[in-house]
Amino acid sequence: MANWQYTKGLHDIGNGLYAYLLPDGSWGWSNAGLIVDGEETLLVDTLFTVGLTQDMLDIMRDAAPAAKNIDKVVNTHANADHIWGNQLVKDSEIIASTGCAEEFDHFLPETVIGMMAQSKELGVLGEFVEHCFAPFDFSGIELTPPTTTFADELTVMCGDKTVNLYNVGPAHTRGDVLAHVPGDKVIFTGDIIFNEGHPVIWDGPIANWQKACDRILALDVDVVVPGHGPVTDKAYVRKFKGYLDYIEAESRKGFDAGLSEWDTACEISLADYDTWLDAERVLGNVHALYREFRDEGEAPEVMPIFEAMARFHKEIILPRMQG
Ligand SMILES: [Zn+2]
Structure with a gap:
């Protein structure tokens, strides 16, 4: 297995x-x-901003002249960092799962621009928004939704290559697509x-993931x-699934012991994952699992969970990293 370099830009597979x-x-x-x-x-997928997506398309066109014209786009899911550059490929067929299309406009550029502008007044949430999003320029984004949707599976062609699209959501979001060549x-x-x-x-449930x-x-x-993160292989997929199993089991222990989401998230040892970024997400994951354990059907509002992760980042994760 090749050892893939993790550098910014285009990597020829x-x-x-x-x-x-x-x-x-x-x-x-x-x-x-x-x-x-x-x-x-x-x-x-496109990227989080118009500028990042434009840079990417320019580099792709230099490497592969056919990329001057993008025929098809697959949006793997509706998180902003995978769809907000779509306007630059608006003449392409844009393919996504029905779940992705349904929640395409649930988080708007205006929202993050507004939070950035007010970050000083938003306290811990504002600090976290700055921590996450200060490097990005969200100006000029025009939401450009999918033109083709599918429920479970779709096979598309790119030249003579078969590309199988599998909707495995709801898991990370309402509709998560794998693109297999x-x-x-x-x-x-x-x-x-x-x-x-x-x-x-x-979204969850974790079983789908x-x-x-x-x-x-x-x-x-x-x-x-x-x-x-870096390009990888199936050995890492096994490790990643192990993380999901572990977080589920640890959350169940805390739930059964009557601990709050916060206390359970504090208790979970991340020793096996101490190089992984964004450890505040453990709290979001415990919240998601508690909702499952309580059989709460509805997916939660994103913002309260994001705000809780902001506090967890400041009060628990940062001190740990500095400790
Ligand atoms: Zn993402």
């Missing part, structure tokens, strides 16, 4: 497949993919895989391009 990586993979620093065959191109043994996972970073369970990992593990793939 071979045979017309590319990964575009944005270290360090933390909040908003997402990956994308490009598939080229002959004159046809398929882009997997069987002929090249490559899979683009979106945020079903975070490499060297804590995932965040916005664990099944999604099993689905990847059952495929004949050599290269796994995650939604965040």
